[in-house]
Amino acid sequence: MPAELSTRRKTLAEWERRLLALAPWLLVVSALVRAWTIVTGFGNETIDLYVYWALAPHVLSDDLYQVTSPNSPPDFPLPFTYPPFGALVFLPMTWLPWVVAQWTWRLLSALCLYWMVRVALRHVAGTGWTADAPLWRRRALLWTALLLWMQPVYHTFEFGQINLVLSAIVLGAMLAKNPRLAGAGVGFAAGVKLVPAVSGLYYLAARRFAAALWSVVAFAVSVGLGFAVDPAQAKHYWFSLLGDASRVGPVATAHNQSLRGALSRTFGYDVGMSWPWLVAVVVAAVLTGFALRTAVRSGDALLGVLVVQFFGLLVSPISWDHHWVWVGPLLIWLLHTRGTPWLRRWLLVLWCPVMFLDVIAFQLDRQPTIWTISRPGYLSAIGWAYPALALLTLAGIAFVIGRRAVASRGVTPGLSDVGA
Structure with a gap:
C-alpha cells in the first residue's frame, strides 16, 4: 500500500x-x-x-x-x-x-x-x-x-x-x-x-x-x-x-441558489421567511458557528473567510449562481491544505462537476420561464446543487476537520498530496 x-x-x-x-x-x-x-x-x-x-x-x-x-x-x-x-x-x-x-x-x-x-x-x-x-x-x-x-x-x-x-x-x-x-x-x-x-x-x-x-x-x-x-x-x-427580493428578480428561478430559492422550488411557492426557511437558516447558522470555531481555533483565516461567505450566500434571499465565485478559493483550499484527505477529496469530487458543468442552464432549458415556480421533482432536487453542497461543506469543516484540528497548519507541496 x-x-x-x-x-x-x-x-x-x-x-x-x-x-x-x-x-x-x-x-x-x-x-x-x-x-x-x-x-x-x-x-x-x-x-x-x-x-x-x-x-x-x-x-x-x-x-x-x-x-x-x-x-x-x-x-x-x-x-x-x-x-x-x-x-x-x-x-x-x-x-x-x-x-x-x-x-x-x-x-x-x-x-x-x-x-x-x-x-x-x-x-x-x-x-x-x-x-x-x-x-x-x-x-x-x-x-x-x-x-x-x-x-x-x-x-x-x-x-x-x-x-x-x-x-x-x-x-x-x-x-x-x-x-x-x-x-x-x-x-x-x-x-x-x-x-x-x-x-x-x-x-x-x-x-x-x-x-x-x-x-x-x-x-x-x-x-x-x-x-x-x-x-x-x-x-x-x-x-x-x-429586503424586497421580488424587485431583484424571481426568487424561485434556478439562477437563485440561496436556501430560499431551493426551498421555494421544492415547495412550489415562494416560502418567504416562513417556517421552512427559518428551520433551514437555523441549521445553516449552527453549522456555520461550529465551522467558524474550527477556523478560528486552527488559525486558518482563509477558511474563516469562506465559512462566513457561504453562510451569507445561503441565507440571502437571492444568491444568483454567479455570486458563488467563492467556490474558487474553496477549491484551492481543498487541494492545497493538509489534513482530512478523504474529506477534501470527496468535497472536490462533489463540487467540481457542479461548478464546471452548467447545471443551471440544464434546469432553465426545462422551464417555460424564469418566473415559473412549480417544476418536476428531479428539477427541484437539482436546484439544491449549490446550497446542499455548501451545507455539506460547512458540516465537514465543523464536525470532521474540527475534530482533527491541530495546533499547527501544514501545506501540501502540490497535487501529489491530495490523496495523502
Whole structure:
C-alpha cells in the first residue's frame, strides 16, 4: 500500500510539473476561448453591467429607483438594486463609451480573479510562497486558467456582474493584518452591495474587534455619502426597498441558489421567511458557528473567510449562481491544505462537476420561464446543487476537520498530496 501511494504521488507530481510548465500558455488559450464564447453569445450584451452603466447617473437626478434599464428583457424590467453609494461607485464608468466600459470591466474582473487566486494561494502556501515563489506564481496562472471555466465565474463575465471585483476586495481585506484596511475593505464593499457585511461575523469570532469597528465606520460613511448626494432616494432605498427580493428578480428561478430559492422550488411557492426557511437558516447558522470555531481555533483565516461567505450566500434571499465565485478559493483550499484527505477529496469530487458543468442552464432549458415556480421533482432536487453542497461543506469543516484540528497548519507541496 505505501508503494502504491508513493507511485500515485509521483504520477500526480509529474502531471503537475507538466501543467505548470504550460501554465502561461494555458491561461492565454483559456482566456481567448472564454472571451470568444462571451462576445459571440449572450454575454456580449453584459446585461447587468448595462444596468450599472445606464442607470448610475440617475443618482444625480433624483430618480435612481424609478427608472429601469432600456436593455431589459421584455418580461423583466431591470432596476438599479444597490444602495445609492453603489451608483456613486459606478459613476466614473458611465463616462466611458459603452464598448470601452464593457472591455474595461472584463479586464478588471479578470485581474480580480487572478488576484483572488494569488491571495488564496499565498495564504495556503505560508512560508512556502517566499521559499518557492516561481512555483506558486505558476500555480496562480494555472488556477486562473482553470477557474475561467467555473460556471459562476463565466456567468459573472457573461452578465457583466460585480462579483469578482467585490470578492477580490473582501478577500484581500479580510486576510489583511491592518485593522483599518481590513475594516474599510469590508465596510465599503457592503456599502456597494449589502451581502459582504456578513464578513463581520468572522472578525467577531476571531476577536478582531478593531477591524469590525472600522468596517462599521466605513459602511456608515458609504450610507452617509448616499444620503448626502440623494437624500430622498437614499431614504426610499433604506426604508422601503431594502429586503424586497421580488424587485431583484424571481426568487424561485434556478439562477437563485440561496436556501430560499431551493426551498421555494421544492415547495412550489415562494416560502418567504416562513417556517421552512427559518428551520433551514437555523441549521445553516449552527453549522456555520461550529465551522467558524474550527477556523478560528486552527488559525486558518482563509477558511474563516469562506465559512462566513457561504453562510451569507445561503441565507440571502437571492444568491444568483454567479455570486458563488467563492467556490474558487474553496477549491484551492481543498487541494492545497493538509489534513482530512478523504474529506477534501470527496468535497472536490462533489463540487467540481457542479461548478464546471452548467447545471443551471440544464434546469432553465426545462422551464417555460424564469418566473415559473412549480417544476418536476428531479428539477427541484437539482436546484439544491449549490446550497446542499455548501451545507455539506460547512458540516465537514465543523464536525470532521474540527475534530482533527491541530495546533499547527501544514501545506501540501502540490497535487501529489491530495490523496495523502
